[in-house]
Amino acid sequence: MTLKELKAHFTNSLSDLYPSEEIQSFFTILSENYLQLSRIEIALNPAKEISLETKTIFQKALLQLLNNEPIQYILGETEFYGLPFKVNKHTLIPRPETEELVEWILSEVKNIQGIEGEFNILDIGTGSGCIAISLAKNLPTSIVSAIDFSKEALKVACQNANDNQVEVHFFQADILKTAQLPKQYDLIVSNPPYVREMEKKMMQQNVLKYEPDSALFVSDADPLLFYRVISQLAKKHLKPNGNLFFEINEYLSEELRVFLKEEGFQNIEVKKDIFRKNRMIKCNLHERP
Incomplete structure (x- = not known):
């Protein structure tokens, strides 16, 4: 042939x-x-x-x-923010909009003047480690940690950190059952599950059949569940003027903005992705509540 x-x-x-x-x-x-x-x-x-x-x-x-198996799973790898990443059925396939979130974080951090001492970053729900590893690669003086509840996902993330020659402190935890984080952070970022069950009908079969449901979906009754839990932890574990970044559901940006304001967060900014969808949000706390 x-x-x-x-x-x-x-x-x-x-x-x-x-x-x-x-x-x-x-x-x-x-x-x-x-x-x-x-x-x-x-x-x-x-x-x-x-x-x-x-x-x-x-x-x-x-x-x-x-x-309908995704090409990334067939090959066992993909590229994210110019870096190679292993992926499998235990990890989401990194999306271009998440690259935009990383770019936003990097532009914000690099604009911070006079950083003294350690600059600590935490990625919650790290999956393949794409956010944490990309930040560690591009902010080599920072100390990056990452959480996931899945042991199998953390195995992939650890391999990706090794392959990309960066140090990320990974640890296993179910964020919905976590009362305390290990330390105080200058920046917390999360791309949590945010797709409502009602939105499944709009999704492709290659996503529904192969990517992990636990990393994608939340109930229609409580779609802000992860944002609520993470923001409560952030209120206790963000340093003064520390920033909180989320990737978000485009249909829930206003509800999330209102919620974060009610929780005492300030300087709330919603950012659109290249498709003009509300896909990211940033906020901070000036004073400890």
Whole structure:
């Protein structure tokens, strides 16, 4: 089988399930990983013979794609904020909007003048570790810690920290059952579960079938559950003028803004992502309540 024939088979098999641009992207990504061929090299080498072993690997990936499995889980890795990250069924696949949250945090922290002593950061619900590790990589003098309730997710996060050569202090805890955090922090960030059960009908099957429900969904009756718990902990464990950042549900930004104001947070700012959706919020406490 030639590379051209492999691509034609791959494309025809997926044409009823995915847009053509996405199929092309899948084939390019798999070719880069399994054949070490770029998109241009694929175009320039249509007659390249494909081994039986390679054909078998592509066929396995094809079957997984036909079953809506995300390409990131098929490969076991993805990229976030320019860094490589391992991912699996125990971790969410990092999203572009979360990269925007990291960018916002970095721009805010780098604008802080006269930082003295340790600058402590805590990431709550770290998953693959993408937020914590990206911050540690770009703020090398900071001390970054991260919490998750899942032992399996923390294994992935620890590997990602090692792969990216940064130090992050990971520890296991169920934030909904946590009364105290280990210390005081200059910055607390969280991308908690925020998708309401009612919103499942708007989501793709590859998310619903494969990504961990516990990292995505909250009940319709209490959609701000994690924000409420984390903000209460932040009130006790943020240093004076320390900042709290959240990724948020676009439909609940006003409810969350009002809640944080009632809790005594100040300088509340909602930020839109590149799709003009309310996706991030920042606030702080000037004085300990």
